[in-house]
Amino acid sequence: MKGGFMLRILSIGIVLAITASTTRTAQAQRAPDMATLDRGDGISKFGVDLGFTSLDTPFYSSALRLELSGQYVLDSGLGFYGALPISRSFGDAPPPSPQAATALGNLELGLLFVVSSSPTVSWVFRGGVALPTADDDVDGVTTNYYAAWPRITDLALAAPNSIYGRLGISPLIHVDRVFLRLDLGLDIGDDDNDAADELVRINVGGGIDLGVVALSLELANIASLDDFDEDERFLHSLALTFRFMGEQLQPFLTIGAPLDDSTRNAVTFFVAGGIQFAP
Structure with a gap:
């Protein structure tokens, strides 16, 4: 039942994007990207991110997350995107505690459509599917979760044995040197055990573009329509992000931390860096 509902929602999103692409022409807006929020905008780009999470758990001391991502946007505003994370945890706790591992996340593929209502405002609509490629053993699942903090908005890419339909809408504002982004999204999970959480994403970020470098403050929020656990x-x-605004190459550095008291007992902080290429 839930799988059929997910596919209907995803199909509606894709049909709307394709229909819109035949009636409107989007003008790409080059606002600075934000490291921890959604990536979709009107620019074709490809990137690699590497995130480090400092942990204080009985079994892991830290985790790394490498992610390849990219999108290609046509002149009509219709685009295609994809992302694939790989994680690595570090620790030396004896069994049966989770062991250090390298884990693959879920592969996400999808469509997006960009509409520019004015020279300073753009709207990004996206619909995608996270395919069940993530490791499903205890070590892999634990590794993927703790490594996800540099991009907690993509927690669905860590869920094992699950297909997720991912829908989102993002208004982008770039006025003079000020830029703002709001993400509203819904991740609808489907698995054989009916254990995949439905996730609501509400992110907001803003910053200042100084020309050579852009600074942004980013707040990522994710809510489960089921409980993550008994308490949360x-x-x-x-997160605070520094992005160097090259014409084609844009390296970035971000540092951040969880805001939840219970999470901060295990996740101390995260740092991420990477580079983006816009041909």
């Missing part, structure tokens, strides 16, 4: 239904992270 919401997860939040706050």
Whole structure:
């Protein structure tokens, strides 16, 4: 039942994007990207991110997350995107505690459509599918979760044995040197055990573009329509990002931490860096 509902929602999103692409022409807006929020905008780009999470758990001391991502946007505003994370955890706790591992995340593929209502405002609509490629053993699942904090908005890419339909809408504002982004999204999970959480994403970020470098403050919020565990239904992270605004190459560095008291007992902080190429 839930799988059929997910496919209907995803199909509606894709049909709307394709229909819109035949009636409107989008003008790409080059606002600085934000490291921890959604990536979709009107620019074709490809990137690699590497995130480090400092942990204080009985079994892991830290985790790394490498992610390849990219999108290609046509002149009509219709685009295609994809992302694939790989994680690595570090620790030396004896069994049966989770062991250090290298784990693959879920592969996400999808469509997006960009509409520019004015020279300063753009709207990004996206619909995608996270395919069940993530490791499903205890070590892999634990590794993927703890490594996800540099991009907690993509927690669905860590869920094992699950297909997720991912829908989102993002208004982008770039006025003079000020830029703002709001993400509203819904991740609808489907698995054989009916254990995949439905996730609501509400992210907001803003910053200043100084020309050579852009600074942004980013708040990522994710809520489970089921409980993450007995105590937590919401997860939040706050990050500060420095992005160097080259014409084609844009390296970035971000540092952040979870805001939830219970999470901070295990996740101390995260740092991420990477580079983006816009041909």
